[in-house]
Amino acid sequence: MKKISLFFITPLLIIPGYSKTNNSSVYSLFGLGDLIPGTSVQSRGMGNSSIGLNSTQYVNIVNPAANGMINSRVTHITNIGLYFANTVHQTFSAEESGTSGGLSNLNFWFKINDRWNTSIGLSKFSEVGYSASGQTTGKGTNDVSYAGSGGLNNIYFGQGIRLWGPLSIGAKLVLTFGNIKNSEVLIDRSTGNRFLLNNSTFLVSPSIEYSSNYSLKLSENWLNIGLIYKPLQRMKGARAQVLSEVDANGMELISREVESTGSYSLPGKVGAGVSYLTSKMTWALDLEFNQWSQTNIEGNDLN
DSSP states (O other): OOHHHHHHHHGGGGOOOOOOOSSOOOOSSTTTTEOOOOOOHHHHTTTTTTTTTOSSSSSSSSOGGGGTTTTTTEEEEEEEEEEEEEEEOOSOOOOOEEEEEEEEOOOOOOOSSSSEEEEEEEEEEEEEEEHHHHHHHSSSSSEEEEEEEEEEEEEEEEEEEEEEEEEEEEEEEEEEEEEEEEEEEOOOOOOEEEEEEEEEEEEEEEEEEEEEOOOEEEEEEEEEEEEEOOOOOOEEEEEEEEEEEEETTTTEEEEEEEEEEEEEEEEOOOEEEEEEEEOOOOEEEEEEEEOOOOOTTTTOOOO
16 A cells, blocks of 8 residues: 555655657647637737627637628638647756647538528637656656547527627637546666556536627728626536556556546636738737636646
8 A cells, every 4th residue: 555655645745757759738738729710810810819809701719709890701710720839848857759630620600681690610629738847756756647538519590680780799609628638657666566547527517608898880990899798617427537557567547436526617708809900900808707716626726
């Protein structure tokens, strides 16, 4: 039992040391991973400003109410977003570099009529990808390593309707789902035995986001104001945990647990954005408040 207890206290006793691998960030170890902005490629070029961004050519993924200005001759638009990131993390004694990338969003937008438009799409919500290794400094010296992969995705269905004149409202149904895997390995140098702990958590939850948009023409320019709101989102799923030991005689299962989990939630949010469009330039500003203090993520105290 003493050998097994070493396995669980190692996070507090690690000497920093990282291996090079393809990953997003060592910080994706925490919570649900690194959060990925759920915006279009065009919005990313504007510093992810999107709540109040209205365009005659591009689809607003965040605020479906803000798509009423798209050219009247356009009946459908397809957006495909890709991303690539290279990160380098350094300590006094070690350095880690990693790369990540892939499909950030896929969106199909359709115009039903002059007052009603709809969209459906897929986007990444979070990404887990890390690999770290080091040594324990407790009773004896042992090697330990951590690795994680997976993340959450969003499938969404948005609606935008122009009520009258410059005012539009919208709603977006979102299904958040994904699988997060975390593993820990401890090698007892005195015996050569390895202890493996594998955790796999699958989460899924539906939610709805509300939005509105007001467009005002000023001479040849446009002033646009957008609002979004999403209530607290509680997630359900299942978690499997397997602890095993590998010695000279092979692998021996120590314990296996499979249980449902409801101890995850995503924050409610409210946001406002304003943009000013001229023939040569677009100005945009977003303010968004996410109520993380009222959320719960297993293993992480957010209060």
